[in-house]
Amino acid sequence: MxxxxxxxxxxxxxxxxxxxxxxxxxxxxxxxxxxxxxxxxxxxxxxxxxxxxxxxxxxxxxxxxxxxxxxxxxxxxxxxxxxxxxxxxxxxxxxxxxxxxxxxxxxxxxxxxxxxxxxxxxxxxxxxxxxxxxxxxxxxxxxxxxxxxxxxxxxxxxGHQDWPHAFAEATVDSMAARLADLSPGFRLLLTDAGRERDVGNVAPDAPVVRGSAADTARWLSGRGDGTGMSSEGGDLPQIGAW
The missing domain is CATH 1.20.120.450 (dinb family like domain)
Incomplete structure (x- = not known):
């Protein structure tokens, strides 16, 4: 081990x-x-x-x-x-x-x-x-x-709103990790967890994307149309399906 x-x-x-x-x-x-x-x-x-x-x-x-x-x-x-x-x-x-x-x-x-x-x-x-x-x-x-x-x-x-919060947060982390090479990247803020992290290659003027852990996990897995998510400083990035 x-x-x-x-x-x-x-x-x-x-x-x-x-x-x-x-x-x-x-x-x-x-x-x-x-x-x-x-x-x-x-x-x-x-x-x-x-x-x-x-x-x-x-x-x-x-x-x-x-x-x-x-x-x-x-x-x-x-x-x-x-x-x-x-x-x-x-x-x-x-x-x-x-x-x-x-x-x-x-x-x-x-x-x-x-x-x-x-x-x-x-x-x-x-x-x-x-x-x-x-x-x-x-x-x-x-x-x-x-x-x-x-x-x-x-x-x-x-539905995704039925996911346990711990699962939603863990999925945000795992899905963000698969986007490590995304360019341009963005800053992500989980509104119901008070957490912020960078996703991909983040420039100083990168957009800030906000959403609940469940909505963000769903969006980062390439599902839905981004409902529940918002982006400041740029369009909501398009995420491919997991």
């Missing part, structure tokens, strides 16, 4: 993820057959596609964590193409099949996380063979974002 592994943050994300997953499962359980095959908020994806993605994401992460404990590297996905193919295939399965597989996947993921020893969180995982890697310690927060953001994308009554 390296000194940079923040086990407190890892376990906090695990605890928050448990509650988020329970909310997601309850929403999925309310979906009728017609709802499953309706459009999600993601262009080109039905709700069945989203549930399939969440299922395969949990399976992939669980498999990687299981591999770490067995002393072998297991990529999250065999390839980017296989990931896309598997989502498409599973989305077309019967609703009870997809629902049961989702439940199985979240249980498998929870078991894989619970079995991790503290020193194992510092190891690295391949997203695909030979592709980018990430630390196992990042997995709980990664999955937390997948569950909360895509729960809103399902468009079944759970």
């Amino acid at each position: 390296t000194d940079t592994t923040d086990l407190t943050a890892v376990h906090a994300a695990i605890d928050a993820l448990y509650d988020a997953t329970q909310r997601l499962v309850r929403s999925v359980d309310t979906m009728t057959d017609d709802t499953w095959h309706g459009d999600s908020l993601l262009p080109g994806w039905t709700r069945a596609h989203l549930v399939a993605h969440l299922t395969l994401n949990a399976e992939g992460l669980a498999g990687s964590l299981e591999g770490l404990r067995q002393g072998r590297g297991v990529p999250m996905y065999p390839s980017a193409e296989a990931r896309d193919h598997d989502i498409e295939e599973l989305s077309g399965a019967a609703v009870p099949v997809v629902r049961d597989r989702l439940l199985g996947s979240v249980s498998r993921f929870a078991d894989a996380v619970a079995a991790m020893d503290d020193q194992e969180w510092s190891r690295r995982i391949d997203r695909v063979p030979g592709g980018p890697t990430f630390r196992a310690a990042a997995v709980p927060a990664m999955r937390w974002r997948e569950v909360e953001i895509h729960h809103v994308d399902l468009a079944v009554g759970y």
Whole structure:
């Protein structure tokens, strides 16, 4: 284990993820057959596609964590193409099949996380063979974002204003980090948290963007039209989808 592994943050994300997953499962359980095959908020994806993605994401992460404990590297996905193919295939399965597989996947993921020893969180995982890697310690927060953001994308009554404040703030930080090379950048002020930070390459005359943590997290993930956000000193920047 390296000194940079923040086990407190890892376990906090695990605890928050448990509650988020329970909310997601309850929403999925309310979906009728017609709802499953309706459009999600993601262009080109039905709700069945989203549930399939969440299922395969949990399976992939669980498999990687299981591999770490067995002393072998297991990529999250065999390839980017296989990931896309598997989502498409599973989305077309019967609703009870997809629902049961989702439940199985979240249980498998929870078991894989619970079995991790503290020193194992510092190891690295391949997203695909030979592709980018990430630390196992990042997995709980990664999955937390997948569950909360895509729960809103399902468009079944759970909105971004329902996100816990801690999640919204954490998502602002993670989404801002992915925009580190944005130029020109901007100054960001979270109006309900009293927090300010720079996003991207910020010049002295950079615009100041304001919004609540929830509205800002939604906007920085590339969703919505910026409702709830304001910009002083320039237009509201356009953010690509996460």
